[in-house]
Amino acid sequence: MKIKLIDLTIMGDERGSLIALEQNHNVPFDVKRVYYIFGTQDNVCRGHHAHRNLKQLAICVSGYCTFLLDDGKTKEHIQLSSPTQGLLIEGLIWREMYNFSKDCVLMVLADEYYNPEDYIRDYQQFLKESQK
Numbered sequence: 001m002k003i004k005l006i007d008l009t010i011m012g013d014e015r016g017s018l019i020a021l022e023q024n025h026n027v028p029f030d031v032k033r034v035y036y037i038f039g040t041q042d043n044v045c046r047g048h049h050a051h052r053n054l055k056q057l058a059i060c061v062s063g064y065c066t067f068l069l070d071d072g073k074t075k076e077h078i079q080l081s082s083p084t085q086g087l088l089i090e091g092l093i094w095r096e097m098y099n100f101s102k103d104c105v106l107m108v109l110a111d112e113y114y115n116p117e118d119y120i121r122d123y124q125q126f127l128k129e130s131q132k
Contacts (some may be wrong), residue, residue: 001071002090003020003078010084021109022100028088029055029107029111030121036061036107040100047096050120052129055111058087070094080106083132095124 008019008026023031036045047067058067064081071093079099080087089095097106112118120126 001069001074001093002077003069003076003093004088005078006086006088008059008084008086009017011101021057025072027057027086028059031109031111032113035103036042037097038105040065044100045096046097046100048092048124049088050092050119050130051118052092052120054115054118055110056089058111059083059085059107059109060131061105061107062085063101064099065097065104066099068094068096068098072127083098092120092126092130094120094123094130103106 006026007010008021011018021027021031023029040046058080060080061083064079066077066079067087069076069078069089071091080089100106120129
């Protein structure tokens with residue numbers, strides 16, 4: 001499965017901490033889009049899709065949430081709970097996000113602009129494409 005946890009270097013001093021995100025350094029691609037999810041209600045599951053080509057780095061900058069990642073053969077659950085760690089997702093991976101804390105802010109950096117043609121929103125279609 002093309003996923004990887006990336007530890008982000010903390011900089012700062014007695015005033016507080018800072019993490020810089022730099023494309024092609026600690027973000028391993030050119031960044032074309034950034035979005036964030038917040039204010040998610042209790043018992044909500046988000047995502048329910050895969051991307052054919054998109055690379056993403058997800059960082060829980062506040063609170064926590066859990067990812068279900070599925071490559072069509074293996075399923076893995078990963079909890080993001082620190083702004084010092086990013087989850088790199090590449091290739092054809094079905095993703096669902098759930099178990100959001102009330103203060104969760106999930107930021108996602110992507111290597112492409114929004115393209116509805118890159119999404120697979122039907123799980124059976126995803127399974128077909130993942131077996132090719």
